[in-house]
Amino acid sequence: MSASGSTPVGPLVEPGRWKLWVGTGLVLVLYLLSLRGAEVSLQRLLEGIPLLVRILGLMLVPDWDWAGRSLAGMVVSVQVALLGTTIGMVLAFPLAFLASRNISPHAVSSYAGKQVLNLVRTFPEIILAIFFVAAYGPGALAGMMAIGLHSTGSLGKLYAEVVETIDPGPLEALRAAGANRVKVFWYAVLPQVLPEFLALSLYRFEINSRAATVLGLVGAGGIGTIMVQALQFRRWEVVGMALLVVIVVVTLIDTASAAIRRRLV
């Protein structure tokens, strides 16, 4: 925003201000156009809100008879997340080093590694889950594999970024002292990356816990299965109970994970 110009008279028009107005106008136009395409009408909105409120009220009185089953289902979802994240960690570990520019043997392999990771990462977990359900049948196994595969990609990319930003100092020092590649890796690289890897994995676990609950909606086990049935039969109190369990458990996991992560990094 430039200065200059004598004492202004009239409406307040600052030099760079028009950008804000044009931007807002564009957004408004975009919004209105999109509304039409998305089949939204004022009528639907007005009809929908009281319905939503009524059902919300029903959900707020959870059906405690289902507490045991909901909890059991949630436990399965968490187990899916646990195993899935672990698979992701294990598979991502070597891939990350392959994909990182400073550790990878060739520039080509680093590029290839990155592309593989990106490809796997871009697949939404839920689509992977549908495939695994088709191949392995419905159940938590399919969910675990979907999460495992997707996590490999996303953890791999994050791990690779960590590897690429390590301090080369300790590596040089050890090499100068005559250590071979393995020793350099074990004593100079690993100690730098492991805490970060763990922190990232914990964060991934938080996300995967949420994902695992959702995968059940397409048949991949856990609490999602209960949810899908309750929704089908419009048993709102059961939905409320399942939601309650999800909220409580996810919050617990988030809090615990955040606490551990703080002490890691």
Add this chain to the structure above:
Amino acid sequence: MHVAFPGGVQALRGVDLAVRRGEFVAVVGLSGAGKSTLLRTINRLVEPTAGTVWFEGEDLTRASADRMLEVRGQIGMIFQTFNLVRRSSVLRNVLAGRVGRLSTWRALLGWFPRDDLLIACEALRKLGIEDKAFVRADALSGGQQQRVGIARALAQQPKVMLADEPVASLDPPTSHVVMRDLRRINDDGITVLINLHFIDLAREYAGRIVGLRGGEVVYDGPARDVDDAMFEQIYGRALKADDFRGAEAEG
């Protein structure tokens, strides 16, 4: 116009102060002596726990929240850290001073009547920074930023100007420039109440000095009667070099 009040507990104790219209009063004392609290008690940014604050024959401690907003509009305030909105232009910052008098509706929309714009520009002109009207506030030097702060307070067309250590963050020459701006404002008829811990500035520009120590008033009299020994009494310790601002502004 008359400001008088006994203060509250802890930060201020038994403060009984009367300021007359048009005075230039410097409040001096060590940090923590209660200067900031004193200033903020006047416009009730800080609530006095006991006692009253009178402004033009009205007891502010009994004033309603709405009435306080109106009163604050008549009292301008400038701060050590300038308190400008960094990303906004100078003009927008100064216009914020007019916001108190606008209806909430117009203020939220930013529809300033033309008179407000003229008042804001006049304030900028008085401080000599009208050419910086559209510059982002954080692009200015410290001295210029403080003058924007003064312009903002001036735009309120206040009767009183409260200044909380306005020059503590500025270098010596700029400090004098700002002090002279304040003196000019005082000459225009606005009462000035300023917190300072620079002895020489207080002596040079103020008409009257009030000394605070430990939350109590230990001196209250004309500025020219205060010598170094008196200051040492107010501070409760020997004077040091950085109690003086030094330097005269060029020109």
Add this chain to the structure above:
Amino acid sequence: MISAEPRLKGRLTLGLLAAAALYLWSTAAIGAWPGVIWEGIPSFVRLVRGMFPPNWAALPVLVDPLVQTLQIAVVGTIQGALLSIPLILLAARNVTRQGWIYYAARALLNLLRTIPELLYAAILVAVVGIGPFAGILALTVFSVAIIGKLTSESLEAIDPGPMEALEAAGANRLKTIRYAVVPQILPAFLSYTLFVFEINVRVSFVLGLVGAGGIGQLLLTALNLFRYQSALVIILVTLAAVIVIDAVSVRVRQVLV
């Protein structure tokens, strides 16, 4: 790990045993034995084979649903951003003075954040019916939660000076917010909105899998009808779109920030 004290060793062993037990239990509960996984691979390969060659003829049909997918993301994000504004102000300690309102707002935001978007979508489909309307509502709620949480945290870190100055000048709460808070927080708010938009675009591609509209709906239909070759085309288009959008948004962020 030269010589660890016996107590530390004991603790470590205990921890490892506990972890091993946890994993064993989980594996058993899910039935994720390596043997089972190995046996399932042939049927998986068969499935993937059945998807080739992709049915490219289906491409033109996909244009409208693709557009609708983006529209869902746009509407959901904008609505979410607008609706989050009051919550943001309420959930910031330096704007909201009454303690209990602040805690309630914070709690609400945290609550909304724990529920995954697709779960919102599934529930809303059961409430308002299949179609993009449910998807928009789901994304709206999700956006409010994320934009709300991120912005309110940034809000608590702004410079309190201008707020004090405006109060001293006689501005009421609303005016103070407009002139001292909004200019400081606006860039962060817009940045977070864009960030959430990126997430929402990705999510909107799969909303249809639970019935909430967009191209995911077509994918579900194709899979249910065993039209795997069409399904592959849809998946490929989805992948391509996600990649393109990621690249575009990286550029847009560079320009804006």
